[in-house]
Amino acid sequence: xxxxxxxxxxxxxxxxxxxxxxxxxxxxxxxxxxxxxxxxxxxxxxxxxxxxxxxxxxxxxxxxxxxxxxxxxxxxxxxxxxxxxxxxxxxxxxxxxxxxxxxxxxxxxxxxxxxxxxxxxxxx
Numbered sequence: 001x002x003x004x005x006x007x008x009x010x011x012x013x014x015x016x017x018x019x020x021x022x023x024x025x026x027x028x029x030x031x032x033x034x035x036x037x038x039x040x041x042x043x044x045x046x047x048x049x050x051x052x053x054x055x056x057x058x059x060x061x062x063x064x065x066x067x068x069x070x071x072x073x074x075x076x077x078x079x080x081x082x083x084x085x086x087x088x089x090x091x092x093x094x095x096x097x098x099x100x101x102x103x104x105x106x107x108x109x110x111x112x113x114x115x116x117x118x119x120x121x122x123x124x
Contacts, residue, residue: 001108063082
């Protein structure tokens, strides 16, 4: 058996960041392109860009920055504040999932032990 849990951050009742948005933003940063990240996720550029704009609007700060022109620095990357926010949130989501899974295993073991104890009592 497995337990499933999903976590996200809200601001005034609106989702700012969750697992999917986190993965999208980390992919944009890794690839340096919203277009390429969107393609990797099987979504349109406009959907990806709209998602990023909503994250920025709800977070209250710029999450990505685009540098035009030639050279290695061109493209779209997370801002320093955006990178810190996304990476901290991603780490928090992983920690929470691990805690939920650990607690689930503990409860499952307790249940299994209780069931064994009951079977032992019935067999006496």
